[in-house]
Amino acid sequence: MKELVVLSGKGGTGKTSIVGSFAALAKGKVLADCDVDAADLHLLLSPSVKQESEFWSGRVAVIDEEKCTQCGLCQELCHFKAITDFKVDPISCEGCGYCYHACPVEAITMKESMSGHWFISDTRYGPLVHARLGIAQENSGKLVAVVRQQAKQIAEEKSLDYIISDGPPGIGCPVVSSLSGADLALLVTEPTLSGMHDLERVLGVCRHFGVPALVCINKYDLNEENTRQIESNCLSQGVKVEGRIPFDNVVTRSIVQGVPVVDYSDGRVTREIKRMWDILSMMLRNGSKG
């Protein structure tokens, strides 16, 4: 079983449209939506939820007003400035428990909190594991780890060939959690200065965690000079550019219809995504050496 994760650094470059299309093209796979903050893959796959589980991970400090002597020690010690006027701001509190250990009158307790849900669903393309982090909650990295672990379990039970994950934007904790230990990363970029800058950073993260990476340039014809620049930057780092998807409103129209673009049109976008999946699936089968 091989795991492919689709990342981008910059948001909105087309990760979910590509993963949705791979869902339609790949045989024998489980899908994982690792963008637990702002999950969108379900909008293309219309899942029916088979199993829903609560995600308990966070905890926050609570001060018992009756016991509190207002000595102010907790406020002084908290590294996250989460306590003011002897009250804890649950949004700033990281749940570390420093105040709980330090309070001389034991007025502070740590309350467990539910920080989200995760789901196992059926879709017309196969099983999907997805999640929903609670609003303004922490621990998105841990929830991503749960999603990947569940996807892996399904892949093992059903002897599936691939896990295909839709990753979050950025390079921080949920990205690290989506990437570490994956077999191959597909990095979707666009020929804009922002896209190029962010690609360099996410490539750095792949190197840092030793995951081989391939690049796909979406909307490549928006600025062909920038596209050439991306290609030469990648070449000089020994990274292959395996896809060049043209700018076409058909992608947006397919999103509005709620279907992957490869099931919506036979045009040039679809042809290029199909070509890309053929290459990627071959690489995954052959040990994914980018």
Added chain:
Amino acid sequence: MVISVASGKGGTGKTLVATSLALSLKDREKVQLLDCDVEEPNAHLFLKPTFTHSKTVSIPIPKVDEERCAYCGKCAEACHFNAIAVMKEKVLIFRELCHGCGVCSYVCPESAISEDGREIGVVELGYSDGVRFVQGTLIVGEPIAPPVIREVKESAGRGGIVIIDVPPGTSCPVVEAVKGSDFCILVTEPTPFGLNDLALAVETMRELDIPCGVILNRAGVGNGKVEEYCKKEGIPILLTIPLDTEIARLYSRGITLAEGMPEWKEHFLALFNRIREITNERISSAKR
């Protein structure tokens, strides 16, 4: 006044809006732009600032004095982030997992743990054509962004208009970036993805009690569901930017709307006036 520019979904045009708003306002107001998208800071590509100061951001991580350590394991027990493991005669610190809370050194009965700075990012300050500019950059490979965001916000000068470019999503980095704002602009696009993530962003702002309004970008593709949603929820649509290949091309070269299509300056000024009205109304109704 602090105005943050957020979105839920990535790539909807936050940076384009934040930089265009800053440049449209700079002749009238004292303006600062804080790039709090420290994982992928991009505003500098548009404003091309000259940086005059920079400082590193560190978080305290534990350093164990093995001479003193009795391997009792209290530190590992207290650590909520699983960043310490105590073996028979060895203490392992997983630096990337450490949030720098300091609880381990506090609970250690042998006073064997001191705090060592671990560099996770950098904050740079400068100016771009009259706009004071602050950006934070998380070091590649580091997972924890909020301390860098906090440092960017603490480096903001006093007074004037502060515009914050917020990272995408709805979790801790977003909360850290928007906290304390007087108003939040939510940039979205008229697609099911845009709508789904807008609704999450609106819920986040309500949780934080920050008033918000919407900018609809790339209008013309997609459907009318975002407008329906905003109407139903009573959220004002403050500005509509059409889907226009010319705008996309300017953006690809790092050119803001205020520079590339100066007629947009007026729209951004009107947007600012509208935001000022909304926040003033809110202040006066709170006083009543």
